[in-house]
Amino acid sequence: MKTVTLIPGDGIGPEIAAAVKKVFEALKVPVVFEEVNAGKAVFEREGTYLPDALFESLERNKIALKGPITTPIGHGFRSLNVELRKKYDLYQNIRPIKPAADLPMKFDDVDMVLFRENTEDLYAGVEEVISENEAHSIKIITRDKSERIIRAAFDYAAANKRRSVTVVTKANIMKATDGLFLDVARDVAKDYDVPMKEILVDNMAMQMVMNPGQFDVIVTENLYGDILSDLGAGLIGGLGMIPGMNKGKDMAIYESVHGSAPDIQGKGIANPTAMLLTSCLMLDDMGEGASAEKIRRAVYDVLSNPDTRTADLGGKLSTEDYVRALIERVGE
Numbered sequence: 192m193k194t195v196t197l198i199p200g201d202g203i204g205p206e207i208a209a210a211v212k213k214v215f216e217a218l219k220v221p222v223v224f225e226e227v228n229a230g231k232a233v234f235e236r237e238g239t240y241l242p243d244a245l246f247e248s249l250e251r252n253k254i255a256l257k258g259p260i261t262t263p264i265g266h267g268f269r270s271l272n273v274e275l276r277k278k279y280d281l282y283q284n285i286r287p288i289k290p291a292a293d294l295p296m297k298f299d300d301v302d303m304v305l306f307r308e309n310t311e312d313l314y315a316g317v318e319e320v321i322s323e324n325e326a327h328s329i330k331i332i333t334r335d336k337s338e339r340i341i342r343a344a345f346d347y348a349a350a351n352k353r354r355s356v357t358v359v360t361k362a363n364i365m366k367a368t369d370g371l372f373l374d375v376a377r378d379v380a381k382d383y384d385v386p387m388k389e390i391l392v393d394n395m396a397m398q399m400v401m402n403p404g405q406f407d408v409i410v411t412e413n414l415y416g417d418i419l420s421d422l423g424a425g426l427i428g429g430l431g432m433i434p435g436m437n438k439g440k441d442m443a444i445y446e447s448v449h450g451s452a453p454d455i456q457g458k459g460i461a462n463p464t465a466m467l468l469t470s471c472l473m474l475d476d477m478g479e480g481a482s483a484e485k486i487r488r489a490v491y492d493v494l495s496n497p498d499t500r501t502a503d504l505g506g507k508l509s510t511e512d513y514v515r516a517l518i519e520r521v522g523e
Contacts, residue, residue, distance in 0.1 A: 307416025
């Protein structure tokens with residue numbers, strides 16, 4: 192049995208975390224969850240957003256499944272996700288963008304894997320208030336951190352026989368920072384028998400909504416990756432359908448991409464698909480690919496039927512009913 196740190200999070204986090212636990216129990220997946228929470232709910236109870244117990248659990252288990260955590264917009268503390276990524280140098284943010292079910296969509300050929308550098312760029316949070324009328328945010332791009340994320344993307348593409356790697360920058364304007372990222376990509380590409388494409392981020396956004404099938408593996412900087420992965424989610428049914436993971440040298444935190452959705456907290460209508468698919472990525476990496484495939488197959492079959500979809504996808508199933516349908520499908 193493998194012990195995994197479970198961080199339910201805020202808002203609908205505990206509801207979708209409970210859904211994962213139920214599905215794992217039904218499948219008898221050999222995972223024990225060590226539950227330690229973080230975020231707004233913990234702060235209101237304990238006066239801290241990231242309790243010491245969380246760090247102890249992460250450093251003991253080296254692997255975690257995490258729900259969404261609420262981050263104030265425009266004021267207050269910075270993203271706790273960013274804090275965890277920086278503390279444990281989780282430099283790879285990987286988000287597969289592929290339909291999880293047969294849903295009404297404009298495109299049927301979306302199959303991208305986005306590699307996003309996770310520790311620097313504007314998200315490093317280096318800011319300076321010059322005056323009450325002026326503030327600066329510093330964009331940081333380094334050769335070493337650029338190379339390791341670009342290599343991770345090329346390694347994945349080579350190992351999985353993907354068609355190409357697309358490098359996304361705005362190097363025509365930000366010639367020093369994005370120019371460095373692109374130069375590193377050109378150097379790294381020489382070591383691989385994988386075609387590399389170059390594209391500017393604004394054109395990338397347009398091309399993704401016009402012809403997403405042209406893209407395969409994508410690698411980019413922190414801010415662009417955050418925006419483009421959300422755009423990609425919109426192509427396949429929304430943020431409730433896309434999984435994600437953050438990896439470092441010796442630790443991985445698997446987390447769904449969507450937010451805490453406090454507006455539907457406690458209403459029993461949260462869609463746990465993204466967190467279930469995220470747990471499948473975790474199972475793949477743990478050598479439990481057979482269980483992961485059973486969950487993916489159940490999700491596909493249940494959501495492909497208009498009568499067994501959750502409310503966000505135009506259906507009528509509650510969270511509980513959806514989980515029940517998945518478990519029944521797994522049992523079949």
